[in-house]
Amino acid sequence: MEKYDVLIVGGSTTGCWFADRMAQTGARVLVIEKQLPENVSREYDIFHMGEEDMKRFGLEIPEEGNPVRGFRYEHSNMISPYGTYRKKGADSPVIGLHKHDYIMLMAEKAQKSGAEFIYGAAFTDFIYEQGKIVGARYKTADGEQEVYAKIVADCSGIPSVARTKLPGTSAVCNFRLTPRDIFYVVLYYIKYVDKDVDPRALDGFFMQYKAWSAPAGEGYDAILGIGGSYSYEYSEEIFNAHYSRNVKYPEYTVEKVEKGMTPYHRSVYSFVDDGFIAMGDAACLTKPTCGEGCTSSLVQAEIAVDVISKLLKADLPLSKENMWSINKRYMVAQGKGFDFMRPLLIGVVGLNYDEAEYMFENEIVFSEALFNSMDGEDLNLKLDVVAKWLAGIAKGVANKKIRASAVGKVIKGLKQALEIAVLYDKYPDTPHGFSEWRAKADKKWTEIGSLADTCDPEIMEKLGY
Numbered sequence: 001m002e003k004y005d006v007l008i009v010g011g012s013t014t015g016c017w018f019a020d021r022m023a024q025t026g027a028r029v030l031v032i033e034k035q036l037p038e039n040v041s042r043e044y045d046i047f048h049m050g051e052e053d054m055k056r057f058g059l060e061i062p063e064e065g066n067p068v069r070g071f072r073y074e075h076s077n078m079i080s081p082y083g084t085y086r087k088k089g090a091d092s093p094v095i096g097l098h099k100h101d102y103i104m105l106m107a108e109k110a111q112k113s114g115a116e117f118i119y120g121a122a123f124t125d126f127i128y129e130q131g132k133i134v135g136a137r138y139k140t141a142d143g144e145q146e147v148y149a150k151i152v153a154d155c156s157g158i159p160s161v162a163r164t165k166l167p168g169t170s171a172v173c174n175f176r177l178t179p180r181d182i183f184y185v186v187l188y189y190i191k192y193v194d195k196d197v198d199p200r201a202l203d204g205f206f207m208q209y210k211a212w213s214a215p216a217g218e219g220y221d222a223i224l225g226i227g228g229s230y231s232y233e234y235s236e237e238i239f240n241a242h243y244s245r246n247v248k249y250p251e252y253t254v255e256k257v258e259k260g261m262t263p264y265h266r267s268v269y270s271f272v273d274d275g276f277i278a279m280g281d282a283a284c285l286t287k288p289t290c291g292e293g294c295t296s297s298l299v300q301a302e303i304a305v306d307v308i309s310k311l312l313k314a315d316l317p318l319s320k321e322n323m324w325s326i327n328k329r330y331m332v333a334q335g336k337g338f339d340f341m342r343p344l345l346i347g348v349v350g351l352n353y354d355e356a357e358y359m360f361e362n363e364i365v366f367s368e369a370l371f372n373s374m375d376g377e378d379l380n381l382k383l384d385v386v387a388k389w390l391a392g393i394a395k396g397v398a399n400k401k402i403r404a405s406a407v408g409k410v411i412k413g414l415k416q417a418l419e420i421a422v423l424y425d426k427y428p429d430t431p432h433g434f435s436e437w438r439a440k441a442d443k444k445w446t447e448i449g450s451l452a453d454t455c456d457p458e459i460m461e462k463l464g465y
Contacts (some may be wrong), residue, residue: 007149014280015155016106023113025309032121044258051093053295070096070217079204080360081353133275160282171270180452181265183227183291189256229452262291272323288341336424347413364392
């Protein structure tokens, strides 16, 4: 029977990157991917990655003229609901890439580093010995196969096919993502009727709609994208009933429509257990502002490579205790920042459009201080900034620019965000005390709720949700 150091379930961005890095350390790595090579990551064509992130994580940046590359563009702005105000985000050039082609390029690189890939191989269950994971079973056209490994890494994305098979006693959450926990993303590839329109001047993100305008590559002027909870139908209704009515783009034609999904859920509390690690979308490692997860997931993956490779070289077991520092280091590096943003966003998205416009105008919450902290790795919202926001909110209520009920939601979001930051600062250094910490976190997230709670009630009723 085949034996590997690392078995990776899923061969998309995180799986390929992790396979490449672990193979470079000398580990014997196998990736099983349920799709055949020609069907991997085909849900949509163009995806974006920050150029600095690509450099940081050693991702190849195709040169201009390479068919894998679409384009390069500068930062996008955060834009108010009616398009009146623009707040500049961090200066971070973005590379647009053809997703399937780039993932296959990553897979090829991993194979050159020594990782093995089996396509058309669907994970079915773990193999246990003495109650611990020692490998996995998977199914191919030739029937069920078995493989032994020192660690199984779930990089299977939203289905989380391995993580959801874990027992309820595992340190790793085994919940399944529901339609409330997913962003259903619709991408409209457009061309402007007036050829003199500069599409790049219109790039930006609209937090109130979870919508954006961004480059689209050859043959198109832009992508108008939107994401929403529950279904693609809900996202399309928001696009038509709110976004396209309130934001006045020049006349355009829709040339192509693509659809895809991304998790929108707080990350799992522990990524590791004996012989197991959850990574990427399977661990809900996506940016709270937009759901992007390609390079944000690599923050955790980079930590995992460091810890796991050292344990393998020292011939130490890949146990929960020995890998626990992955959890702690991630919480410090990114986890606290990401999950701090979630309750705050729930509060501010509950504002109506006029209130949001007023707050954009007056640098209340919708400010460059916030937008430059949204990557989760530089959470730098100081108390004086928060105090300034609260004073601005009070003035808005006095001037009848903000409803008292809306203020309550924003203040509640700020309070819960700060409570999450305090709680995550106390994340245990070892598995000892984790059960108590998890109980507190569960209680807090139950109180916070979900961005799905802010969905438009009229559209929800119309769609029968």
